[in-house]
Amino acid sequence: MSSSHSNRARQVGWFGGSFDPVHRAHLALAHAALDQLALDEVRWIVAGQPWQKSGRRMADAAHRAEMVRLTIMGEGGDPRFVVDDREIRRAGPSYTLDSVREYQQERPGDALWLILGQDQLAGFPSWNGWEELVERMGLAVAARAQDEVRAPAALLERPHRLVRLVMPALQWSSTEARRLAAEGADVRPVVGDEVAGYIARHRLYSEN
Numbered sequence: 359m360s361s362s363h364s365n366r367a368r369q370v371g372w373f374g375g376s377f378d379p380v381h382r383a384h385l386a387l388a389h390a391a392l393d394q395l396a397l398d399e400v401r402w403i404v405a406g407q408p409w410q411k412s413g414r415r416m417a418d419a420a421h422r423a424e425m426v427r428l429t430i431m432g433e434g435g436d437p438r439f440v441v442d443d444r445e446i447r448r449a450g451p452s453y454t455l456d457s458v459r460e461y462q463q464e465r466p467g468d469a470l471w472l473i474l475g476q477d478q479l480a481g482f483p484s485w486n487g488w489e490e491l492v493e494r495m496g497l498a499v500a501a502r503a504q505d506e507v508r509a510p511a512a513l514l515e516r517p518h519r520l521v522r523l524v525m526p527a528l529q530w531s532s533t534e535a536r537r538l539a540a541e542g543a544d545v546r547p548v549v550g551d552e553v554a555g556y557i558a559r560h561r562l563y564s565e566n
């Protein structure tokens with residue numbers, strides 16, 4: 359139940375990612391969504407098998423989820439952030455639609471917002487069942503680095519809720535964090551102290 363607005367549906371952000379590893383721009387994006395959409399919760403959905411990244415090696419899902427936990431419980435976290443590991447527990451490719459359908463059966467009253475960066479919006483029409491997804495949830499999109507937020511034509515033809523999130527252009531990426539870790543360089547500026555310590559302790563990405 360929503361805390362202060364009893365008649366208003368609980369507003370929930372749905373923030374999916376491989377988080378391999380989670381980094382500071384993810385945190386900035388989640389905060390931008392929380393503030394600008396006045397969300398009651400942001401669910402960080404750790405992808406079990408991100409099928410569009412299937413060609414490459416990835417840290418175990420348990421490690422990726424633990425790094426998200428450390429990040430959202432740390433200094434830059436927020437009590438409204440929640441880790442959702444349903445895609446890790448489910449076998450097979452992680453389709454967002456499967457997860458959203460399941461969640462909406464559990465909590466039919468919640469209003470959902472898919473939080474994503476411009477790179478993911480550009481590829482959105484390649485997602486499994488995207489037409490159904492835009493009926494089930496709004497899209498909240500942030501520009502990534504210099505990119506403008508621009509919806510693909512196929513998406514514009516559909517009735518949907520699309521809002522733009524304002525946040526500073528941040529160059530950080532998981533690719534950059536993995537590259538730095540592989541070189542033995544300092545990853546703290548990209549991922550923060552806790553995650554950097556975790557990467558070092560578990561020797562993640564050292565052989566990329």
Ligand SMILES: Nc1ncnc2c1ncn2[C@@H]1O[C@H](COP(=O)(O)OP(=O)(O)OP(=O)(O)O)[C@@H](O)[C@H]1O
Pocket residue numbers: 374375376377378383384387473474475476477478500501502503528529530531532533534
């Ligand atoms: N610097 C950024 N600015 C805005 N959005 C971002 C940024 N980095 C990631 N995102 C968004 O966060 C979500 C999850 O991203 P993901 O876990 O794939 O991280 P990534 O940094 O894009 O990873 P990789 O470099 O491995 O492709 C996606 O919607 C992505 O667009």
Ligand SMILES: O=C(O)c1ccc[n+]([C@@H]2O[C@H](COP(=O)([O-])O)[C@@H](O)[C@H]2O)c1
Pocket residue numbers: 373374375376377403405408410411452453454455478484485486487
């Ligand atoms: O459902 C799909 O078909 C689909 C296709 C591509 C990406 N996604 C989701 O988008 C989120 C970000 O993906 P990625 O590859 O940038 O980590 C993550 O939750 C993925 O599961 C989902």
